Amino acid sequence: MSVREQPSGRTLGVLAFPVGMLLVFFLIPFGIMVATSFYHRDPGSFYRPAFELANWQRLFQPVFLERALFSIGICLLAGLVCIAIAFPFTYFLTRMRRRPHVILLVVVLSALSLSEVIVAFSWYILLGRASGISNILVWIGIMSESAAYQPSFAAVLLGLCYIAFPYCILTLYPQLTRLDPEITEAAQTLGASPWRTFWTVVVPIARPIIVAGFLLVFVFTLGSYIIAFFLGRPEHWTLSVFIADQASANANVPFAAAMAIFLTVLSLVVVGIVGLIESRTRRVT
Amino acid sequence: MRALRAVLVTLVVVFLLAPLVVIAVGSVNENRYLNFPPEGFSLSWYAQLFTDSGWQRSIRYSVTIAAISAALAVLIATPFAYVLRTYRIRLAPLLYTLGILPFMLPPIISALGMQVFWLSTGHVGRIENVIIAHAIFFSTLPLVTISLAMETMDQALPEAARTLGADQRTTFRTITLPLLIPSMVTGYAAAFVLSLNEYIISFLVAGFTVETLPVKIVNGLRYGFTPTIAAVAVVFIVIAATTFTLFAIFGNLMRFLGADPAILEKNR
Numbered sequence: 001m002s003v004r005e006q007p008s009g010r011t012l013g014v015l016a017f018p019v020g021m022l023l024v025f026f027l028i029p030f031g032i033m034v035a036t037s038f039y040h041r042d043p044g045s046f047y048r049p050a051f052e053l054a055n056w057q058r059l060f061q062p063v064f065l066e067r068a069l070f071s072i073g074i075c076l077l078a079g080l081v082c083i084a085i086a087f088p089f090t091y092f093l094t095r096m097r098r099r100p101h102v103i104l105l106v107v108v109l110s111a112l113s114l115s116e117v118i119v120a121f122s123w124y125i126l127l128g129r130a131s132g133i134s135n136i137l138v139w140i141g142i143m144s145e146s147a148a149y150q151p152s153f154a155a156v157l158l159g160l161c162y163i164a165f166p167y168c169i170l171t172l173y174p175q176l177t178r179l180d181p182e183i184t185e186a187a188q189t190l191g192a193s194p195w196r197t198f199w200t201v202v203v204p205i206a207r208p209i210i211v212a213g214f215l216l217v218f219v220f221t222l223g224s225y226i227i228a229f230f231l232g233r234p235e236h237w238t239l240s241v242f243i244a245d246q247a248s249a250n251a252n253v254p255f256a257a258a259m260a261i262f263l264t265v266l267s268l269v270v271v272g273i274v275g276l277i278e279s280r281t282r283r284v285t
Numbered sequence: 286m287r288a289l290r291a292v293l294v295t296l297v298v299v300f301l302l303a304p305l306v307v308i309a310v311g312s313v314n315e316n317r318y319l320n321f322p323p324e325g326f327s328l329s330w331y332a333q334l335f336t337d338s339g340w341q342r343s344i345r346y347s348v349t350i351a352a353i354s355a356a357l358a359v360l361i362a363t364p365f366a367y368v369l370r371t372y373r374i375r376l377a378p379l380l381y382t383l384g385i386l387p388f389m390l391p392p393i394i395s396a397l398g399m400q401v402f403w404l405s406t407g408h409v410g411r412i413e414n415v416i417i418a419h420a421i422f423f424s425t426l427p428l429v430t431i432s433l434a435m436e437t438m439d440q441a442l443p444e445a446a447r448t449l450g451a452d453q454r455t456t457f458r459t460i461t462l463p464l465l466i467p468s469m470v471t472g473y474a475a476a477f478v479l480s481l482n483e484y485i486i487s488f489l490v491a492g493f494t495v496e497t498l499p500v501k502i503v504n505g506l507r508y509g510f511t512p513t514i515a516a517v518a519v520v521f522i523v524i525a526a527t528t529f530t531l532f533a534i535f536g537n538l539m540r541f542l543g544a545d546p547a548i549l550e551k552n553r
Contacts, residue, residue, distance in 0.1 A: 007372035011453070018365035018424075019380065025421045026387050029398035036401050089297050092290045094544070102533045104298070105542065106526065111301040113525035115482030117499045118518040121506060122304030125311065165301070174543030194286035223391025225485045226503065240393040240485070247397055247489060260397045267390050 037257035055258040071238040078160040079217040086168040094176045112166035120230040156236045159227035164217040175209040311515035330512040347498040355476035357420035362427035370435035388425030396489040410494035419480045427472025434468035
């Protein structure tokens with residue numbers, strides 16, 4: 001690539017619109033949110049400017065810490081489940097002939113384009129008593145009567161995995177298509193079974209991208225709102241649901257703001273780790 | 286391994302398609318309550334989408350917000366990606382990070398930020414508030430697609446134009462911009478579809494006055510299930526699946542998703 005020019009004043013002027021928009025409608029709102037986290041909540045009339053640490057102190061109470069740990073835990077678990085299924089699936093996918101390959105990609109993209117609202121709604125039905133999976137099992141004769149599987153921890157986990165799964169596949173996909181088939185062929189020529197090749201050759205090579213995919217699912221599910229709200233009881237709610245709940249129904253916006261900043265820091269740390277891993281893999285390959 | 290592959294791929298496809306089957310069946314079920322096995326066949330729930338004024342209004346809100354916010358997102362992203370990838374700017378990595386930050390963080394952050402922002406200005410519950418919030422949140426998508434196009438663009442083309450005497454502006458208008466159009470369209474489409482589906486930002490920014498489709502669906506579910514919800518979902522899915530299938534037929538879906546061209550040749 002040729003040496004880039006120094007920008008003139010007028011070119012920098014072109015940046016004024018995008019940077020200005022991000023400044024006014026992203027950074028300033030974020031600043032207001034930080035300020036709001038120190039405001040005082042009036043039970044009757046919303047909130048008013050003040051400087052107090054009450055909302056931040058509330059963050060460090062055992063009740064909240066337990067909720068935060070639960071969110072982190074369930075999202076980590078979703079990341080593990082997703083990557084454990086998505087990695088072998090994507091590996092098989094990249095080694096398919098063109099037609100099934102493209103058909104599966106369209107299926108994955110269709111699932112990806114479903115609104116979280118629609119996903120929550122259809123699993124709500126599928127896991128419900130009235131017309132869910134259990135009714136099919138009763139109909140075939142496996143079960144004697146229908147059962148409800150939501151709201152439950154497992155239902156929330158399943159929903160989170162569903163919305164993250166397509167993203168997880170698309171993160172792994174570009175790297176896995178670049179995995180040279182000659183490497184796996186060499187392992188098999190030397191006598192390794194396909195199973196052994198997968199575990200001793202493919203997985204170690206792809207380890208950085210597995211970690212990155214796992215962390216991306218983690219951040220993504222941390223942002224999910226509707227799934228935990230619809231498929232879980234309040235004890236299965238994630239941080240996003242608590243923030244939205246405090247910001248709308250309970251109308252404790254200052255506390256919601258403090259939680260949102262906590263969530264931002266948590267996400268930034270994870271995104272930072274992903275960035276580090278990615279820059280390291282780029283150097284290797 | 287082969288048996289394992291067949292089982293895994295089948296299970297994943299069943300898992301991914303299961304919700305689609307439920308809503309497809311639910312949307313044509315004659316009975317108002319979705320029961321099993323389904324009873325009768327009726328398209329009346331689809332008809333309701335086009336006759337009921339409440340659904341009509343939500344469709345109009347959603348499509349308006351998606352169309353304008355996606356355009357605004359491309360308007361933000363294009364000069365940003367162009368300048369950052371063409372000129373030597375010391376702050377470029379920082380500015381790029383600022384551009385992708387809204388989307389990298391959980392949407393609830395943008396949602397709450399925008400809520401307190403509009404509350405502090407006193408300009409509350411308007412449709413333009415949602416449009417701006419979506420434009421900022423989804424501008425990351427065109428920013429990424431256009432930046433990628435800038436990176437893979439043959440630099441000899443704009444350089445040739447410059448050598449032949451075209452100034453910066455003419456070069457951009459006649460060479461660079463036409464080459465960027467496919468990535469702008471992709472970015473627009475991605476922002477449009479995700480804006481149509483977005484719930485939490487729309488809800489916190491103006492959920493009580495501007496009832497978009499996802500907001501209306503969630504409000505509806507609080508009062509119980511209506512087959513119209515399933516009908517909306519089916520319409521959404523058909524639009525998305527058609528778009529991607531057309532993409533696969535006329536474009537190269539695998540390449541677009543980042544597959545290595547060398548490997549694709551072998552798998553043909």
